Amino acid sequence: MTRFAPLLQLGLILGLLALAFWLSADAQHIAAGIALFLLGMVMLEDGFKGLGGSVLARVLQRATASLPRAMGFGVLATTITQSSSLVSVISISFLSAGLISLQAGLGIIFGANLGTTSGAWLIAGVGLKVDIAAYAMPLLAFGAVLMFQRAAGLRGGGQVLIGIGLIFLGIAFIKAGFDAFSAGFDLTRLALAGLAGLAVYTLLGAAATVVMQSSHATMLLVITALASGQISYENALAVAIGANIGTTVTALIGAASANYQGKRLALGHLIFNLVTALTALALITPLRGLVDHISDALGIGAQDFALRLAVFHTLFNLMGIALMLPLMARLVQFLERRIAAPAPSISQPRYITGDLGDFPATILAALRNELRHLRSNAASLICEGLNLRLEDLMHSKDIPLTVARARQPIRLDFERHYEDKIKSLHAAIVDFAAQKAALPLPVPALTRLQELRDAAGALVRAVKAVKHMRENAQRFTTADMGEISHLYDSLRIDLANVLTEIERLDGTEPEARSGLGVVAERRALAEGGRRATRTVEAALQTRRITASDATSFLNDSGYAFESMRALLDAAQLIYRPENEAEAEIERLLEMDEDEEKGGPQSEDHLS
Amino acid sequence: MAHEKLAERLGAYYARLGAGKAHKIKARDVEKVLAKLRARRADLAEDTPDKPEKAARLHTKISTADELIGRAEWLLSELTRMAPPQAAPAEAEEMPASENTTAPSAEAKQD
Incomplete structure (x- = not known):
């Protein structure tokens, strides 16, 4: 009726x-x-x-x-x-x-x-x-x-x-x-x-x-x-x-x-x-x-x-x-x-729900907040995958010491957590971005929509990279096994530094925030990768690690740096200024891969 | 050319701006970004690394911050150079429209 x-x-x-x-x-x-x-x-x-x-x-x-x-x-x-x-x-x-x-x-x-x-x-x-x-x-x-x-x-x-x-x-x-x-x-x-x-x-x-x-x-x-x-x-x-x-x-x-x-x-x-x-x-x-x-x-x-x-x-x-x-x-x-608020769920979208209308400001704000939610889930899962706790790192005054002490294995079904906390949210973000991209939005808003969708993809890549290295990380970081444990700890320290740096960026007032800070982090990271390779070569030459452990480490080092790069890429896109003109300036000023490689070399690298 | 790629990107930006596909940048917007970059650089300079690895990492970050500041300053000078000249009202009225806009598509504005 x-x-x-x-x-x-x-x-x-x-x-x-x-x-x-x-x-x-x-x-x-x-x-x-x-x-x-x-x-x-x-x-x-x-x-x-x-x-x-x-x-x-x-x-x-x-x-x-x-x-x-x-x-x-x-x-x-x-x-x-x-x-x-x-x-x-x-x-x-x-x-x-x-x-x-x-x-x-x-x-x-x-x-x-x-x-x-x-x-x-x-x-x-x-x-x-x-x-x-x-x-x-x-x-x-x-x-x-x-x-x-x-x-x-x-x-x-x-x-x-x-x-x-x-x-x-x-x-x-x-x-x-x-x-x-x-x-x-x-x-x-x-x-x-x-x-x-x-x-x-x-x-x-x-x-x-x-x-x-x-x-x-x-x-x-x-x-x-x-x-x-x-x-x-x-x-x-x-x-x-x-x-x-x-x-x-x-x-x-x-x-x-x-x-x-x-x-x-x-x-x-x-x-x-x-x-x-x-x-x-x-x-x-x-x-x-x-x-x-x-x-x-x-x-x-x-x-x-x-x-x-x-x-x-x-x-x-x-x-x-x-x-x-x-x-x-x-x-x-x-x-x-x-009208009670639904119970917060880390696996469900929190901001891109309901009808947000077709106003660019609301669409982009909701998507940006959802990206921050996904980033937070990704940071926690990456830490746990490496036997670390994000809150311990955030409160730490000496990250290398905190990492060296983190030997207690964190038991979790990484795959299931990835499906629950990352993949479902990523799917919701991709769907939302696709629906909104069909609206007659101004071009700068569409550009931003695309950037935020790309940021979600980068976060997924960051988690997946850690998934590949989790088994060895578990093996070499839950007990002090000498040089190889120290090498894996160095990867954990690098990742911890990147994660805490991004957390700091997240806590900065939007008006004072700049995604360009990430460029310096990424360049410092590239040098860290070269340094890791030199360190493992030296350890192998002096027989402090086996050839088998060295190849495991080199592979995992690749995954760790891939994860860090992806995290930084995502952060740069998520924390772009909300002011459209400033966002446009950041797009102009940021460096591509060649420019980043061709930058100033540290004394450490030149030595 | 010191900022060849940046200049290329600026040209592409002006093309997008002309097509109404980009937001117009003003000198004061660049100044805001510059202020943030300088504040970040000052924060980094205050850091006192206790290990050589940290010092190397910090050195790279400070050098990159300097490079970004240099790029922003170049962008600011380009925008100032291409902005319409500040003429007195009477002179501005007499000036032909074509002479009054030296920046490509400087009038285009996307909301």
Whole structure:
């Protein structure tokens, strides 16, 4: 039955529209106006995504340091874009990617609710008072020219202009439709007074917003109807409250494919809007009185009900914020308890889960965090494969001594751990990168996506190389067997140095981090390899090791240095600066293999 | 030529920038990278190795850091050289557009 519900809903809407068109030709004007308005909203949202989606995302990252800043961002971004849905979607994807806190996400949503009231002011204050259609025409023409340009920014700008043009045209159509409609019909006969009116029109407002997926469209409709005298002021107030409830359905639908954080934010949005709406309904009489006082103080005419409705819309959303702000900490606690985070698993992806949207900033941040997760798993497994503990190395003041003391065998099924901790995560990363590479992302973002996928491959190579040398490492490092044990310890020390160096890089603040430090490590490594070969030759010449042990060591030395190189390659890619220009500079400055070989030779090597 | 490969890479970068496939680099971005490289070099110089092997390793790292700093300084000088000249507003208005942009595709910008 539920399978057919959307079809039944669609049939009902189309049937009602056909009936309305049959009853009144003016209804066609109004419906066409709503259609143009909704199309305009879609164009505006897409345009802002193309024009400044990534800018908006970058600003959002910085604007969430405190709750007031997060709320301010919500107000401002929604006022500029006139799309609380766009701001909600970006917030959900940022929260899902772990870039902002739940409290900051809720702050943005609270702010967006207030920002969305600017639409009512624009419609009531400007849209109905000037010949808005006259402005629509040049906007559509300029927008169309820009929309067919190659540059993404110009295309986005064109979509924004067309979006505004369509919205203006839609408002003009609806206004004309209601003006003509008023001549033949009087819908105020359907007005309901008292509690029944409050309940029925609140539900109507919510239903209209769910159907049109836009509280702006509902507000436009009710303000225009109010200005044409087709709805009573009292019932219009109830519709505005209903629109606030209806808008949360859009957020809930959007969160269905999000991870647990996105679901928490959507539930928080629903609670906030429900509490606001219920309080507004309970306090409708004093609120109405307050609106009259404020409107009189602002010089809004006694009969200008459209502007008074805008005052009411702003006032009750402000009241909701005032009510919920002191309860923010409790709301966060409730949401975290109600929608629990899944138990952390080192073998499951943590960041590239759920719907992260198509914003480059969130996609790359989630992937970078997942790479750090894979790198951490790889570092632990490499250490254990060589009878070392990463935490011991990290706390060590003398790594050679820590390594020399690590003689206790660490028993583990390396193959199974590789499958669980490395391979499954690598597969998830490759799949995620492939899915996102199919999106129309900017070229620098695609380059970064490819780099991070390559980093995952390098980490897998690093672990596999250690797998090959594990057997001999077990044999020669679990007891002191003289020179050969010292040689294997030297490999373990080199690997430990590389791993701790990368851990240090991981702990550095992103602003101070540079992947170029890895170049020096890699060059020092090449010399270490040459030194190891000379040492084993000397040991063989003086019969301190057997020829068989020497060949084992030379083979394993190759694996160890392959692992170290792969770890450094991965680190260089993972820890590239987040700033795109700085990342581009690092790509220019880094050295290829020939340049690294042709660099300065140490005194040790020359001797 | 001291930085032949780097110069080649810079040429390829300008081609990508012209095609809208790269992010535009400004001199202040290079200065930021240079500051990080110099800070890293200072950290390395503070290290006092107790064994000859460590000293050799450190020597290599410091030499590489110096080389990277040299490359970054060269890049900075190239970007400064190719940047549009800082003319007074009145002069800039009179200057033909073609003369005002010496860097290949310097206007191209990818978001």
